[in-house]
Each structure stands twice: as structure tokens, then as C-alpha cells.
Amino acid sequence: MISTRLSSLRLAESICLLLILLFLSGCGQKPESTTITFAVGGAPAELDFWQVLIGEFQDRTGIKVDLLRQPTDTDLRRQGLITSLKAGRSDPDVFLMDVAWLGQFAASDWLEPLDTHNDLDLDVFFEKVLNLADRYQGHLIALPVYVDGGLLYYRQDLLNKYGFDKPPQTWSELLRYSLVIQKGERETNPDFYGFVWQGAQYEGLICNWLEYAGSNAGGIVFEDGRIILHTPANVQATQFMHALIHIHKVSPPNTYTEMKEEEARTFFQQGNALFERNWPYAWALHQSEDSPVRGKVGLAGLPHFSVGPSVSTLGGWHIGISKHSDAKQKSFEFMKFVLSFETQKRLALELSWNPGRRDVYTDQQVIAALPHFTRLRGVFENLRPRPNLPYYTLISQVLQRHLNAVLSGNSSATEALSAAEREAQTIVDRYAQ
């Protein structure tokens, strides 16, 4: 009896001690921590790459870096960062962000301004990307690690076979080529479709839609607290997307249920499609050893409507430093290392990512290994961002829902866009102070 009481007392004591220790360790406000925590997610190969890079950085500078491994899923990566930042935790110190979150993160005052560091050479980055995505209210808050933009992949061998000498410049040309070649190819391959793109209800749908809308001189307009979505240009672009699936039937029926980047890529890579809209990452995979379309693929800017220019939605990941970081100077050193010419070149050569630095695209060794980079550079000068609003995600949610309803045939483009505009406006009003 006595012994059990003693031991339970001891247990209680040690628990208390542990709690006090935990409490104290949480409170300790050290001037500058000796290690930095770098949060990044991605495929296993990408995480391994970061691990190697961190090792080299440690050898060179003596600064210890902890790699906080995040999942591959974009939403989960964001959720993990928001939880730490909202709680004001000092870790992670430095992290990668999707370009679509920058508005929210900057407006939440979670990011350390970078303009105070004048030893940064900003001229090496794509100027448009910096101005559109990385500046918030005059402050530089992030820098591009790699840049993405929508591209058109096409089957060069099939265009030759049916006598088309160059990739389509306009959407109506794309439709015409698709109808002809789909009809011909169906005789031997019943699963063949003209054009695959991302139409499922997720962020990628907005990226695709902005390219159709923008190339019809439309898009999301935001001025004086008013958001405008329901315009003739947007309605026409949305109707065209619906028609690709339901009227002309050149895009498969699962476009609006399942088609995300990887679904579209595998569909095209299996040789079942003539055209594909995707990000630059697909190139290296289409050209891999076991790819059935290896050596048969071409790359071009996306088509446009007769009234607008070719538009490519800006994607990609940016690096920033937490305002709550306890090792800002060291984080900045690490950031400079990630954005150095050597590291960016390795990102291109080893992961075939598209660096945020322009000068990598003219490097002879890079061009020899990745000849398509010369073409990408031109596309990246003309990128169109998503609206840089702090509540962009909520607007995007509304738009995703209504656009996907149009693609599924449950709603007309006019109905959907006017409903989306109304709902988006209530969101704008809710946060406009």
C-alpha cells in the first residue's frame, strides 16, 4: 500500500517536472538559434535532393539545418505551415510556398521582408514574376525557387501523319486538328482523344480556366472592392471548355471528375491523346526511357482566341522566411544558397525543375541537357498570375465549384459565372474593412 502510494507520488512528481520543463523550453526566447529548420515537401527524390543540398550547406558555412519533411500534397503542406505560423512558433524558419498562397501569407504578416538585405541581386530573376507574386504592398516577401507556366504538349508524329505542319495557334485550330486526328486514330485506338487538360474540382481547374479566359481578353477583374467574373469573354471561354467535353467530345468524359496533372500526363504518355495542357515537369517524364511517346512530343505556348494573346498561368514555389524565426540571419544565408546560380542549375539538371533565375536558361550545359529550356524562357516572360488577394483561396473555392458544375453539364456558363460572382462578392465584402 505504502509502496504503491510512494510510487504514484513519484510518478506525479515526475510528470509535473516534465510539464515544467516543457513549459520552460517553450518560453525560452533565445537571441539567435544555432540551427535553422527548413520545411519542404515533395516526392521522395526531391526530399533526398534537399537533404544532400543541406549537407553541403552545412559543410560550407557550419550552420546546422534541420529538414522538416512535409507531405507531397499541396494542401497538406500549406496546412502544416499555417498551424506553426498561426501559433507563432519559431520553427520552421524558412520554407517553400506555392505562389497561390503568397497573398494570404504576406497579408497575415507571417513573412519577413527581404528588402532590408541589399546584397541580393534581383536582376537575375524573371522581373514579371517578382513584381506579380513576390512583392506585397511594396515589400519583397519571397523569391522564386522555381517557376511554372501552362504549356501545350503535342504529338509531332501525328501532326506530320495528318499533314499539319505546325502546332495550333488558336483554340479553334486546336479543335479542328483534334477532330480530324481523333477520327483517324480511333480506327486503331478506340481510347484516343484529342486534348487532355485539368478539369477536376481543384486549384488546377482555375489555372486552366484563366488561360482560356485570359486568351479571350477576360479573366478575374478586381477593382475598387468589386470582383467581376460574369463577362461575355469569360462566358464564351467557359462555354468553349464545356464544349470540348460534351459537344465536340475531343476531351474525355472524366476530364471534370478525375483529370489533374498526373492523370492528364499519364493519359498523354500512354499515347492516348494528341494534345495535353500541363506544367513543364511533364516534359522530362514524356522523354523518359520507358515512355511510349518518347521522341514524338513537341512543346509550344498555349493557343488563344482570336481577340486575345496566348496566356500561361503562373505557378511554382517560392522561398520565404518566417517573421517568428529565431534565426533570420542564418535563414537568409540558406536562402541565398538555394537561390545561387550553382544550386539553381542543379535543380534544373537533377530534378528538371525550372529555376526562378533567368541566367540558368542561357547556360550552355543546361541547354545541352534540356533543349526545351530555350522555349520555356519565352513562355515565362508572359506569365499571368492568379489574383494576389489574401482571401484568394476562398474565391478560388467558389469559382472551382461553379466552373466544375458547368463542365459536368449541371449548370450553364452564364448561370454559373453570375452565381460565382455574387458569392465571391460576399467574400470580398466580408473581408474588406
Add this chain to the structure above:
Amino acid sequence: MPSRNLTSVSKSAAHELRTGCLFILPLVVFIVLFVLLPVLGTFINSMFQDVSFVGKRFYFFKNYEHLWSDPGFFKALKFTLLFILVSVPFELVLGLLFAMLLDQHIPFRGLLRGCVLIPWAIPAAISARTWELIYNYSYGLANYICLTLGLSTQPVNWLGTSVGAFSAVVVADVWKTAPFVAIIFLAGLQAIPRELYEQGRIDRANSWHMFFRITLPILRPVVIVALLFRTIDGLRVFDLIYVLTHGGPGGSTASVSHYAYMHFVSGDFGYGSAISVVLFVIAFVFSIVYVKVGRFSTEVL
């Protein structure tokens, strides 16, 4: 003498009380820490405008006011209520059938009882992913079967219509949770004294009568418990939606939890909390109604 006896009795009673308190203390701490405080915290948070990019200030019921005029929320609420209205009855009926089957003396009964539990043991995200592969348009099992048997000449886009996606979600949920209901019912069935059935047989009751006059009334408290569990679980359905349909097509399968989550990710914690509180209140009302209808206090036998 008697007085001394009395003090010793009261002493031992006090001791017993203390021991009793000690025993329930961990549970009380657990409930306060992980149930009461979060619920209170969420409620308090729902009274604030707590948006990461705007700041935090007291808001009274303004979040609820916004909620009232938010078509996205009502669409999610409608889906969620419809979802429990359809899936819970299926789960209960199937669960009861399984339970009655497993209550019989059939060969390999132990093995079968174990097997029935497997879908319940699989994490929801994984089973949702499995169903996603089954429904897949290009290489899914469902389309393979349909095309092989000649039921259809074209692949079917199962998740492509609102009705299709809704049914797909219900099927996946029933598959996963009917076993859970079956196990609860099985326990209830085993508690019914066999003599009652023998008595019924003597009175020449047919099996139909025996089911409705003996089995079901005695099972009632168990049915209410299963109903309660499934309704509350169904109200907060998230993982299945998140993995299987992402709320599509056109937002027709977005659940309330999914809607609250989207606001959390977008940085509006106050609004997300308000949605969670509404969900909590609905679940609470359901629970009270069930407990009242179930008449737990009245004796069955």
C-alpha cells in the same frame, strides 16, 4: 460500541468515495482537456473575427450572420443531411442482417465474424482511395466488370453526375461502416435470453412475430446507440469526401466538415469555428431526440 462502529462505517465510506473519485479522475481530466475545452474554445472563437490576414476582434454573432446568407454553407448542409438520411438506414439494415446471420450456428462463424470487421478496421482515407480506384474511369474495376459483362459498351463516368457521385459516396460509406453496426447488434442479440424464443415457439409464434415482438424490442437500446454513433459520424463525414470526390462535381458532394476545413486552410478561423459550432449543435439535437425517442429509462423486459 455502536458509535464506534458508525464512525468506522463512515470512515470506510469516505475512503471508498475518495478511491472512487481517484478512479474517475483520469476520465474527468480527459473529457475536460479533450472535449470540454476544445468545444468551449471553438465556441468562443466563433464569436471573433479571427482571420489571419485581417486580425482578431470581437464580432458577436456576425460570423453566424454571414453563415446565414452563405449559399455554399447551405449546399454543404443539404448534402450532409441527405447523406445521413440515405446512408444510415442502409447501414442499420445491412448491419442487422449481418448480425443475425453471424448469430446463427453457421460453419466458420468465428472466422466470418473476424472477416466482417475488416472494412471497419481499414482507415477511411485508405478505403476511400480504394473506392476511388474502383470507380476510376480509365482503369477502374467497376468499369472493367461492366464492359466485360457487356452491361455497357462505353465506360461509365461514375463520379460524373451529382447522383452518381452521391451514390458512390454512400456505397463506400455503407461498405465501411455496416460491419461496425453489425458488431454492436451482434452483442445485443447475444444478450437476448434463448428461453424467450423457446417460449415463443411454444406459443406457436412464427419467426416474423418473434423478430418483431421479441428481438427488435429488446434490441431497441442497442439500435439507438448504433443510430446515434452513425448519425454523428455521418454528420462530420470528411475523409471520404476529401479523398473520393473532393466535393465534386460542381460542389455537389461537399460536406459541412469539408467546408469548415476549407475556411481553416484559407486562414479564417472564426468562420470555420462558427461552422463547427453549427455542426455541433445539430449533432447535439440529434442525440437528444434519439435518447428521448429511445426511452432509455423505461425497462424493456
